[in-house]
Amino acid sequence: MTLGAVIVGAGGHAKVCIELLRAMNKPVAFCIGAEGSESSCLGVPVLQGDAHLQELRRAGYTSAFIAIGSNALRQRLGASAKVLGYELINAISPAAVVSPSARLGCGVAIMAGAVINADTSIGDLVIINTSASVDHDGRIEEAAHIAPHCGLAGNVTLGPRVFLGIGCKVIPGVSVGADVVAGAGSVIISDIPHHSRIAGIPAKNLRKKD
Ligand SMILES: CC(C)(COP(=O)(O)OP(=O)(O)OC[C@H]1O[C@@H](n2cnc3c(N)ncnc32)[C@H](O)[C@@H]1OP(=O)(O)O)[C@@H](O)C(=O)NCCC(=O)NCCS
Missing domain, CATH: 2.160.10.10 (Hexapeptide repeat proteins)
Known part of the structure; x- marks a missing residue:
């Protein structure tokens, strides 16, 4: 069974990207948000803190999407996700x-x-x-x-x-x-x-x- 994508980000931009992925029939498993973020984003459970990126990779998740508006932060998190072995999906x-x-x-x-x-x-x-x-x-x-x-x-x-x-x-x-x-x-x-x-x-x- 293919596990769904991990979305890094849980704000407005993440909502748009979740709907894009759903429209492509790509399942979404979790969002990773900042500490204190809402517990769900368009029905996707939100885990708090970037450490979850590594934990989900260890649990077998392989695809990620970085849904962060800040360009520099998106680039940095994309690089971290690649180092952990994630494929960054479109x-x-x-x-x-x-x-x-x-x-x-x-x-x-x-x-x-x-x-x-x-x-x-x-x-x-x-x-x-x-x-x-x-x-x-x-x-x-x-x-x-x-x-x-x-x-x-x-x-x-x-x-x-x-x-x-x-x-x-x-x-x-x-x-x-x-x-x-x-x-x-x-x-x-x-x-x-x-x-x-x-x-x-x-x-x-x-x-x-x-
Ligand atoms: C350019 C921008 C980033 C500047 O933000 P800021 O650093 O907070 O700047 P300020 O609001 O303090 O404005 C600084 C000066 O630039 C002027 N200014 C700001 N945005 C302007 C714009 N789009 N066009 C013309 N002048 C602009 C302000 O009037 C101000 O002029 P002054 O120094 O004569 O008073 C912001 O105004 C902007 O246009 N952001 C675009 C946001 C956007 O499109 N987001 C889409 C998300 S999907």
Whole structure:
């Protein structure tokens, strides 16, 4: 008998991912939440504390999905799960359109209404959120998150752990560096250096906080 997947995370993002996995007929066994989290998440029992990841692996569970919104934390927990010997499964909505020539890593979430176009590569642990689109020849690196309703034109590159807030647009050929955070509704029309925090139309650096 195949044991169900272990979901790391028990919040709102986990709820969406549980429903994606159910829509793919992939059973879910447990969520792992923080200390003090609710005891169940959409009917899935929640175990408290990351130590359960190792305990469930010892008990024979082999597939995991990291349902954590923070890009850096998702990447770290994904690496820990792999070291423990878990396979990171993908959660892809049947209502998403993924080109047959797109290449997907592992631990990827693709929500309903998303479109991934030809010859695009999607790295491990990437989130392509509701109704976002990535056009042809895109390169989305590990643990990036493209929030709902973003639109990326062709030949766009996003570095590792980039976060594009809801409704961002990116014109063709632009490269966005690692760990960039782009505010909701940003329109990105030129290359963006690593670690920038940007927003607006066109997107510009946000003022540094004191
Ligand atoms: C960009 C963002 C991350 C900044 O958050 P923050 O660091 O808490 O910044 P603040 O709210 O203190 O705002 C800092 C400044 O940026 C401006 N700003 C913030 N977000 C902006 C946006 N999306 N567009 C334009 N300006 C924005 C603020 O008006 C403020 O300007 P000021 O310095 O002139 O007062 C946040 O505003 C944002 O847009 N997050 C997107 C969230 C999202 O889409 N989530 C989807 C989850 S699926």
